[in-house]
Amino acid sequence: MGYRVVVVGATGNVGREIVNILAEREFPADEIAVLASSRSIGTEMEYGDTGRMLKVKNLDHFDFTGWDIALFAAGSEATRIHAPRAASQGCVVIDNSSLYRMDPDVPLVVPEVNPDAIAGYKARNIIANPNCSTAQMVVALKPLHDKAKIKRVVVSTYQSVSGAGKDGMDELFEQSRAIFVGDSVEPRKFTKQIAFNVIPHIDVFLDDGSTKEEWKMVVETKKILDPKIKVQATCVRVPVFVGHSESLNIEFENEISATEAQDILREAPGVMLVDKREDGGYVTPVEAVGDGATYISRVREDPTVENGLALWCVSDNLRKGAALNAVQIAELLGRRHLKKG
Template sequence: MGYRVAVMGATGAVGREILKILAERDFPIDDIAALASPRSTGKEISFGDKKVLKIQNLETFDFKGWDFVLASAGASVSAIYAPKAAEAGCIVVDNTSYFRMEPDVPLVVPEVNPEALKKAKRNIIANPNCSTIQMVVALKPLHELFKIKRVVVSTYQATGGAGKKGMDELFNQTKASLIGESITRGNFTKQIAFNCIPHIDKFMDDGFTKEEWKMTVETRKILDPDIAVVATCVRVPVFIGHGEAITIECERPVDLEKARKALRNADGVILYDERQDEGYVTQIEAAGEDASYVSRLRVDPTVPNGLAFWCVSDNLRKGAALNTVQIAESMVEQNLVSKK
């Protein structure tokens, strides 16, 4: 016997990836529903290699009798339909920012804090921001060893983090630049082709952007409320894959070999650090992969007990869809959901 799973926002980039990963990982499914807005109703979408699903209308869908709802349809949509699904008895894993900082909603990365799933009293679990997920997976083993007290991170985030429209804008602007046509902006505040934009999400009163704020507060909620985090988030002309340059300051003395061993043994982390040409992982190499890759590991001599490294991951997989599916898998493994 398997579970009845509905994917909300199935036609989006993350929704499609969720369907793909459910099939790849052979999640125990008896019934699967692909949900989207009325304009997509009746269209077909792939589930695995052999099955095709017809899109169902989210607005009229009856959630009763379904076990999981994996949601990635935008915060305003989740605000309406996630509570409806939860009230109908579904476990909702929400990939938007809407519920993340609510105190009674667990914010979960299964390799980091799976125990938090036991606190899902409202039947809603939040999936963290993509840039936060890959960072905390890498930070967890280092925090256990050295107790991190401060994190400084600069991100190099792919246009895929802004969805298909973001990737299309990079493609169209790049093409226009190369053939001498005028550049059209739509999704981003400045030209993204051949450029970097130090601005993701809205500006806040203190000068940080909301993306930077998310990395700060989410890291504290997931890993440790006492960790200080300062982030600078930058959009770069890459289709898929976020890169992060991370420096940590710890309470305990840092030992480089112990750090290497901990990262090698950590769930969800692959250490590839050769200290030579090509001895590191870049965004394009991480695309399509599940892990958070750590490279360029070195002691930071400018602060006591400092360590610096480079981290990359596929923002659509581990940064969104894969983590969503892993949360559902962890709920099953911990016997936290019963089949309808």
Template structure:
């Protein structure tokens, strides 16, 4: 016996990836529906070997459905997620709308699976920001061993995190660089993204940080430990898919780099590729389509007493969004609904 699953926002990059991952991981589905806005009505979407036609989200009745994986913006989520939850369908939301709600669990299954039991307070579970998700997978096993005091992270985030229009902008700007007269002005980003990096993701806050940077701070505290101090600099780079992060960690006690490497090798969801030779590390292009969070460049930071540096790479459309949502659905099925 399987589940009745709705994928909301099925025509977007993350929605399509959710359907792909549900099929790849052979999630126990009895019935599945692809939902989108009315303008996308009837669009054909692949689900494994079958093809689904999108249905109108506005007219859909969630009563009798087990789970809804939401991959739409916060504004639309604010309208439809409460309707689904009130109908008895558990919402797994990829937007930022509920992440900081104290009554809504913010889940990364490898990190805080026990928090799933709080879903019943609103019948909603939040999926974290893409840059946070991969980082906390790396932090948690190290925190369990040596307790983290402070994290300094610099991100190198791909354009797919901004959606299809951003992917098109990078592609068209790159082509335009080689064809005189066909240059493409920025529209998604405030500056040219092709052959450039932009130290600005989301809106600026009063303290000079961006909202993306604030998200990493707030979400790490909620998911891992509120006592951890986090400072982040988030940068958009001309990469289509795959987020990378340079992470500096300060611990309460000394942790040897070799022990850190062994801990990470044994940790769920992580693959360590760390050879001190040319190419002995993972880059974002190698993470595309993969489930793992990759860790490389593990080394002692000799400038502080108890420091480790590492390099963290993951497919942001997968672990940073769709995969984590499906893993939450699997966890919900295993621990709560127990139908599959």
């Protein structure tokens, strides 16, 4: 006996990926409903490579009663309206937006990092999925924190345009084509030209000069991993279609060598260590696309601080950073709390 599962925002980048991953991982679903706004009603989506077709239904009129799990990838505004409605009708919501992440009554979960936190879903019937850049970072940090206790992290991100949705991907493609043929380039989705450029600005600016994306990495890491960890983030949009990269400098309370860190990361859940000190002996975003792992490369000791390490971290932001993590939460929820049969 399987679950009745709803995917909300199924026609967007993350929603489509959720549908594909549910099929790919053979999630035990007896029934799947795919929902979107009224303009997508009637659109048909293939359920992974199964050949099974799913017809998109209208989110506004959908009754969540009798459904077990709703995976939301609809953005904060739609989520604000419909997630509480779904939760009140007895359906557990797993939300990809930023709306509930810092709500003290909503667990913020990365299954490889803080699986026990999922029990807190009963307070509101909602579980939050973290920011894409936070998700891959804490997967890398968790096993190292368990070994040597992290004091401080300085992270610089290189975030792909898919993090800004389909409009971001379209803008990179259109600007690149325009530059090649000599046409003018006008930014629409981003604040400056993204093609052949980098933009140190993701989300809105806050009073202290940081951006909201940088703030998310700070507060979400504290909630998921350890409130005592200090985090300084600089988040940058780069002209890559899919895949986020991060440069991490980590300061520990206890001694840890690069070799010890490599051994730990080699065995860590959700991590793939690719760290050869030779040309091409590291992972780039292109190689991470379509994979669920968080790839770690360039592990080395940082001599500028006591007990310091530096490393390179890459992941497919549409998968581990969003869709895959949401499905993994659903799997964890099923194993621990919504057992069927």
